[in-house]
Amino acid sequence: MSTTHATYETHGPLATLTFNRPEARNAMTWDMYEALVDACDRVDRDPDVRVLILRGSGGKAFIAGTDIRQFERFHEPEDGVSYERRIDEVLDRLERVTKATIAQVQGVAAGGGCAIALTCDLRVATPASTFGIPIARTLGNCLSGATYSRLVDLLGPGPVKDMLFTGRFLAAAEAHALGLVNRIEPDEAIERAVAGYASQIASNAPLTLRATKEMIRRIAAQRRLREGDDRDLITMCYTSADFREGVEAFLAKRKPNWSGI
Numbered sequence: 498m499s500t501t502h503a504t505y506e507t508h509g510p511l512a513t514l515t516f517n518r519p520e521a522r523n524a525m526t527w528d529m530y531e532a533l534v535d536a537c538d539r540v541d542r543d544p545d546v547r548v549l550i551l552r553g554s555g556g557k558a559f560i561a562g563t564d565i566r567q568f569e570r571f572h573e574p575e576d577g578v579s580y581e582r583r584i585d586e587v588l589d590r591l592e593r594v595t596k597a598t599i600a601q602v603q604g605v606a607a608g609g610g611c612a613i614a615l616t617c618d619l620r621v622a623t624p625a626s627t628f629g630i631p632i633a634r635t636l637g638n639c640l641s642g643a644t645y646s647r648l649v650d651l652l653g654p655g656p657v658k659d660m661l662f663t664g665r666f667l668a669a670a671e672a673h674a675l676g677l678v679n680r681i682e683p684d685e686a687i688e689r690a691v692a693g694y695a696s697q698i699a700s701n702a703p704l705t706l707r708a709t710k711e712m713i714r715r716i717a718a719q720r721r722l723r724e725g726d727d728r729d730l731i732t733m734c735y736t737s738a739d740f741r742e743g744v745e746a747f748l749a750k751r752k753p754n755w756s757g758i
Contacts, residue, residue: 503515505536541594552602559602565747611628646722651676
């Protein structure tokens, strides 16, 4: 499904989904999340496609997270749990794509955008790109157990706590040193570099690639929380006065006043 804000294209063995909402730094709407799921389905149905590339338009952002205005409608305790479950479903679908996935990151990958990039198999970034989930200083919510697990798998507990406790963004060079980013390419060369990287992967034995990807996914899945084990913490954050304050402050472009309740 190509929409106004997400375009799916194929060129030989490579498929590309472009998030196209540059005026909002490609912040994700539900239609865009659905377009991502649809792209995953199309890739799996197409025997000619070997690699899926995700990228953002405009050059300033990969994805700046979920559109915060969607949180204004959260009023019930179940709203936060339902939201995180929907995000989990999207990320799980991306993780289970049988073809290799590459996040082409130019600019900021924040919040849900960072989570999408981390769920891809590989990440290629420009030197000015940054990665972060700054919810401790912006919204006051939390992530699902599955998303925390992916972060810990990639970075380890210490770097994850540092990034999330401070709410800071990792520069591309630091992310590369930590193993979060596979390659750094100049901004003017990243599209060509990603296409070359993807073409090299696409030329290899498809069943070997599929088995390797799925085996690693199964290993990681054994270490994750069972669904529901994170429910109390998600509910605590999303029903808090701090979360309401965080959303209001974000939309008003002011600093939130945290109360801890």
